[in-house]
Amino acid sequence: MLAKSCYLFSQYNYAIRLITFVSFKIVLHYITYLKDDNAPWVTFVHGAGGSSSIWYKQIRDFKSDYNVLLIDLRGHGKSIKPIYEKLKSYSFDTIGDEVIDVLDHLKITSTHWVGISLGTIIIRELSERFPERSKSMILGGAIMKMNLRGQVLMRLGVLLKSVVPYLMLYRFFAHIIMPKRSHKDSRNLFINEAKKLYQKEFQRWFTLVAEINPLLKLFRINDLPIPTLYIMGAEDHMFLPSIKKLAGHHKHSQLHIIPSCGHVVNVERPLIFNQTSIQFLKTIG
Numbered sequence: 488m489l490a491k492s493c494y495l496f497s498q499y500n501y502a503i504r505l506i507t508f509v510s511f512k513i514v515l516h517y518i519t520y521l522k523d524d525n526a527p528w529v530t531f532v533h534g535a536g537g538s539s540s541i542w543y544k545q546i547r548d549f550k551s552d553y554n555v556l557l558i559d560l561r562g563h564g565k566s567i568k569p570i571y572e573k574l575k576s577y578s579f580d581t582i583g584d585e586v587i588d589v590l591d592h593l594k595i596t597s598t599h600w601v602g603i604s605l606g607t608i609i610i611r612e613l614s615e616r617f618p619e620r621s622k623s624m625i626l627g628g629a630i631m632k633m634n635l636r637g638q639v640l641m642r643l644g645v646l647l648k649s650v651v652p653y654l655m656l657y658r659f660f661a662h663i664i665m666p667k668r669s670h671k672d673s674r675n676l677f678i679n680e681a682k683k684l685y686q687k688e689f690q691r692w693f694t695l696v697a698e699i700n701p702l703l704k705l706f707r708i709n710d711l712p713i714p715t716l717y718i719m720g721a722e723d724h725m726f727l728p729s730i731k732k733l734a735g736h737h738k739h740s741q742l743h744i745i746p747s748c749g750h751v752v753n754v755e756r757p758l759i760f761n762q763t764s765i766q767f768l769k770t771i772g
Contacts, residue, residue: 515558515559515560515561515566515585515586515588515589516539516558516559516564516565516566517539517556517557517558517559517589517593518539518556518557519554519555519556519557519593520546520549520550520554520555521554522550522551522552522553522554523554526552526553526554527553527554527598527599527622527768528553528554528555528556528595528597528598528599529549529553529554529555529556529598529599529600529601529768530556530557530558530586530590530595530598530599530600530601531545531555531556531557531558531601531602531606532558532560532586532600532601532602532603532606532607532609532610533558533559533560533563533564533602533603533604533606534602534603534604534605534606534607534628535563535604535605536563537563537564537603537604537606537676538559538563538564538565539557539558539559539564540564541603541676541751541753541754542557542601542753544753544754544757544760544761545601545753545757545760545761548761548762548765549761549764549765552765553599553768556589556590556593556595556598558586558589560582560585560586560606560609561582561585579608579609579612579699579702580612580613580616582609583609583612583613583616584613586609586613587613587617587620590620596620597619597620597621597622598620598621598622599622599623599624599625599768599771600614600621600623600624600625601625601627601764602624602625602626602627602629603627603628603751603752603753604627604628604630604750604751605630607624607626607627607628607629607630607631608630608699608702608703608706610624610626611624611626611631611706611711612702612706614711614713615705615706615709615711618711618712618713621711621713622713622714622771623713623714623715623716623767623768623771624713624714624715624716625715625716625718625764625767625768626715626716626717626718627717627718627719627751627752627753627760628718628719628720628723628726628750628751628752629717629719629726629730630699630703630726631703631706631707631726631729631730631733632703632707632726632729632733667722667749669722669747669749669755670722670749670750670751670755672754672755673749673750673751673754673755676751676754707729707733710736710737710738710739710740711739712739713739714739714767714770714771715737715739715740715741716740716741716742716743716763716764716767717730717733717734717740717741717742717743718743718745718752718760718763718764719742719743719744719745719752720744720745720748720749720750720751720752720755720756721744721745721746721747721748722747722748722749723748723749723750723752725750726750727744730742741767743763745759745760
């Protein structure tokens, strides 16, 4: 088994005064675990404030049968570079394009996707635009609708993000999404990962998430012809109700609910998450 950690450099050019071009590089960090050339790929996408390290309980089980790709999204994990301070465009399609750039760099034509929390939105968005790159989607702690409480909290956060220390704001939302004592490990994991973010980076991602409702509405309307498994915790009170409704209406989707589990299903119940996911993948081939 070969593990490799790399940076992907993608060239972006910006015209200045018609004739002058300034060129700089976007860097995404990734790690691969290679089984063999014929094994299918499984690509893991973390959520906001996390990094590829949150999949540490998945790697061993998945790499037994699959080539595994872990990606650090821009501004997260080891994809933290000064270049991001110069970027103004933070949108889900530009973030999705950077993920696709990694696939292109590795010559991966299509992959199974595994995402958690906000990572599920990135996977769903890029699958809308590049369905040929998606063999299947496993979406844990999926976000497909913000309830009224969530919308109010996000708007409040937008007002406070420039005056309240970002880590305090992140702790607050982590306790809202993962409120129970049994969610403590997941909550602490995400808070500790968030400590590695810059204040401005957090603000950019927070603003992006606060404007997410139109995109989520599109997801709820469109039933992509891609096999999709939602894995949700029974205690994921903010997001489970909408996923129940969505999975009931989308014929290509199925839902697995894990009892006594919160939002971060891959961390709280890794054994069930891994077994359910791999069983689903084996039905697809």
